[in-house]
Amino acid sequence: AQTVTQSQPEMSVQEAETVTLSCTYDTSESDYYLFWYKQPPSRQMILVIRQEAYKQQNATENRFSVNFQKAAKSFSLKISDSQLGDAAMYFCAYRPGAQKLVFGQGTRLTINP
């Protein structure tokens, strides 16, 4: 079965510091995509970053970067210079060729001022 595991239900960080959210997945596929989505209290799911499995280079988007370890099936998200607006639920998601996104259970991130 294809599963995504986020082992940290909650995380907190001081404003301006760096935090890393963990994600592991289970798959037998060789071609797939990985995503991090952010869901603030408004409930709007917002794409943060995505990674193609065939690319060895880790994706980055401004303050957001990933550490993609394909052999270990690990896909962590690093947020640098945390801002109050980063507070949200963060979901790791995996998409194999079957189109559907498989989501983890989420990590609630709190930013302390």
Add this chain to the structure above:
Amino acid sequence: KAGVTQTPRYLIKTRGQQVTLSCSPISGHRSVSWYQQTPGQGLQFLFEYFSETQRNKGNFPGRFSGRQFSNSRSEMNVSTLELGDSALYLCASSPRQGIQETQYFGPGTRLLVL
């Protein structure tokens, strides 16, 4: 471009009733997927439509159905509502069908079944 829109945003129904939710994708997007989000089960895939055809279906009972129109707008229907159907229903669109396509989500419809 306008984002994915979903109507209504909130809905209250009673057990046994049926409900129809609507999703308008981003202009030019032809693939629409639906997800159910609950505190207990998290985010679960319902189905995906492309070119008016259901391409993929999640593990939900037949009470959950959907369709897509020629303008790519999609509706999902839930018949004989149960208390457990209370959830946030999210719609997502992408330009085409394909593994490389990123899905962009709408704000969701929150359904409460009493």
